[in-house]
Amino acid sequence: MSKIAVLLPKEYMLEQARKVIQEKNADINILKVIKTSDSVYEARKAMEQGAGIIVARGVQAAYIREYTNIPVAEIILTGQEIALMVAAAKKIIPEKKHPQIALIGFESMFSDTSYFDELFGITLKTYFMKSMEQAAEKVELAIAEGADVLLGGDTVNSLASQRNFPSCFINSTEESIRSALAMAEHMALSAETEKTYAAQFETVLDNANNGIFEIDEKRKITIINRTVEELLKKSAEKVKGEALESFFPELDIKYVNDVLEGRRDMFTTSTYLAGIPMMITVAPVQYEEKICGAIISCYRYISAQKSSTDELHSHYLKGYVAKARFSDMRITGKEMEYCVELSRMYALSKSPVLIRGEGGTEKEFLAQCIHNNSSYKTGPFVTINCSGMSEQMQMDRIFGNPASEDIGIQKGGLAVGDLGTVLIAEIEKLTPVCQYRLYRAIRYEDLIQNDLERSQTLDNRIIATTSVDLGQLVKEGRFREDLYYLLNGLVVEIPPLRKRKEDIRSIVEECRTKFSRRYAKFPKISEDAMEALMEFPWPGNELQLETFCERMLLTTLKKTIAGDFVHFLLNELYPQTESEQEDGKTVIYQHPEAAELQTLLEKYRGNRSAVAKEMGISTTTLWRRMKKYGIINRYDLLERRQSAEKDVFK
Template identity: 70%
Template structure:
């Protein structure tokens, strides 16, 4: 059966096509004369007979292309054919030496006509239509602009006849039909090559152990392999066409956007899919120096692990060994924190220890919970130990266990309780030397030391440690083991302080506003100058300090709009003077602006309050109240 179907509007054209097929010994046996209103129906009929490409002309070709998915090879009139039509059109108006001929039709029906006027001594004007409904409008326009003859297809000639106006049908010859058949054959060859490529591509995809998705430029899924169907527990047909953000809502879409925009050569992160931790790799699809989409590959760590049963899982929840935070909970706007989270997601699938460094009040524990919940240890317990304020024996009992203890948790210790889970050791710099050694042995060699006896105990857990100190400096000072430092320092995340990520201050304040509005049913808005004041403050206590301040601010504001004056007042009331050490070792002292102003004027006028009040434009009584409010004492009053 022929793969090419020829559908033409005139019987003489069909005869021309038959002669071309016979002369060139072509295997084409689907040929038919059709009417324009039936063009779409006829096209669908020949497709059912096995046609893969349709050869058609003019409006019929346009209809078939618009209302079906069938490839169409169009008859394009050659220059020679256009010349023959112009000669016939001139005969319609023999009394015109330089006739005005209007050519009305679809642009893709005609070859180049740039020099037709000069070659045939006519004024040829082309009227392009993009839909057959425009034909009547173009006919009227051509007549209005002085056309002598209308040249076009069936519709144009019918309209010309209605108006009693000369018309010339667009005739084709065997030349244009032969060219169109050549194009149709190339389209079939291209389609065959594409089918072959797709078959090879699908074979590669389906033989891959990794789940693979192909994504287009709009981030819609176009291809899913068999491993992808198993991972997402859906058939490819259910996933194809779906938006990536709907299928993977926890995935950071901005990173996908950067891959598609060419800002990243690739991107790797961890993501939880159908209850399984996966490592995701995104790589762009490039063609002719343009990115046409991307390939997402999902790899699962297939190393053997013990299973945790439902009873154990329930017990962990009852005992509070649970991590509540997820990466999707983090409110991030700063580039510094984006990088921090990106690193943490990549570390999540590793089983090696992670060291989180950050000042007091930064999101160290929250980040540790996120790492746990994005890892293969998610189903296991999340056990937290804080080394601060504990004696060496207390640290030993709580981390490594004491067989003689009566309490079950002390008897087993955090390392054993946290089997198949995560142990978070906060303020690890305060771990005693004995415990540092035991922790090193436990992590490095899976050797658990209890009561000074070392025994091998197979534990499958991951250590996350946090610190506010520079551990390398602690190593140099001899208060932290060098081997433990290098063991922990491989996967390091350093959380930047809030003063280095002002964009996050805005996000945290807004989150607090929403939270405390719901909690206290108070609905103040925060003016931009107030927000700028909050962003300018160094917040040495970081997020903890900022959240506490926001709660106080929301509870005590006397007005519906919080302004910078009220923010400065509260800052001065809660933190009259704040000292903060910068990275270069210098100390910055923060004072309320009003305090600095009053102190400066008192110094300028050598403690003369009347002069200060006069410069401020207030009474001495008001000045005294201001000094009392802000705790300003003149050194001249003390002498």
């Protein structure tokens, strides 16, 4: 148990303390009277001599608590002791029938005095200090407010004496010392219990195979175990106080905050620690219904292989490499946030993943992210696109053909991708025979190259992509039911760009930066231009938007791209618009009035007055209709362009 030192301000208290110590048979390491000016020095000296807790009073206790880190059990005056002081103070001023007495000191020194006025026929006013520097101020205030006598320690009595003002010293009795010693013993027992628990906890942490972090409510690291020390090659002391995100740069901190703020019971995902793919679980630490931190458990994947440097170099040379990571993804909306969260969790599994999304969505990009967050990360990433291939070509490229002269085709994609990931793009184009063989390869980890021969057992991860409803193909008899159910467990759907308006803004800004540097043109994009881009449905998704942005930034002649230029390009490149019917089908059409306007503008070479006259409307109405349908007079733009070019070459 921690040793206790008793440091007292007065000699008379020493005898009281000895009597209490003898009664309690307490194990006291140091018992002495000290000067207030020496309190910090004496406390440090006691610590050097093995004291773990100090019993002290008043200003001495305050100084020790402020300038050392040793726990202090403070001697608190009991109600009975304060009553004795009040009686002594009344004797100093017997002429006062209802005296006003000022009690000056640290609030922690005194017990409750709420009913003293009624019990003793006095007015007792308290003046609590936060530091000794406030003593003179409190004395002056008490006197100014009509105090007849002051009660306090040495400093208060000395200040009162300088002013020839009546005062009385605060005396303790055995009772307050007895209470302080009991508190010190309780603190020592608690400290011992905490040390035992801490030692047990440390033993558990250091013998755990998984890495463990403990963080506080501000995501600052408080504890790491030996496994984490070895991974980071840093001691716990060097890591303590650092932000969690500094060691998990790809971890989405939003989810950790959700746990700390009680919005999630726990959170599991895949990420990296010290460059190693990990599965982590974040669980809250709760005390008295309040979350005060979290425990992060890190599980290292059992790697599918330990690739040598030569093998990794070979993967790169052959192009069997996934470059994308989750940190590269654009996540600005709830839909994409959910998509990425699911994908991170799927990376923890070895089962096949099906990625669905319209044409132009980044399905392969997401597949690469999943691979790079999985236990197959160090293995090859092989991509096979089923579109446009005959059945024999699919058989050769996926399952292999020993008769081929090409080494890659001899083995086939599944064998080349052993201990890695095989991405099968546009899986709906797979022929029935290949569907069956793929089902066997996934289900039984068994590669069939021909009807009689089988090659090695496989250990790889299959990711498939599609832009169609495979369930509908099953109903039509065009896709195997068993393969469909095998793939339809871990499904992630990339939402189309038209449902992710904020992603459009993000992509446009990225494209502006990229193409501005490429072409040494640095135009701004006006808000009305951005709104036009965000309102367009982009059936080709990210791919279509990126190619449009390159055209827009390459061909603009102005410092700021306006909405009319965006509308002009949209109408020129994609003259048809989309409309979604009630049955969910998408119909491509162009509004008849819009088509008529464009035809007449072409007929009269952009002359608005002639167009308005033929339509029987005013030029103002014509302008409004053109704006309604996003139709820009390309002849106006051509004139402006020619004018700008003349200015450039003057």
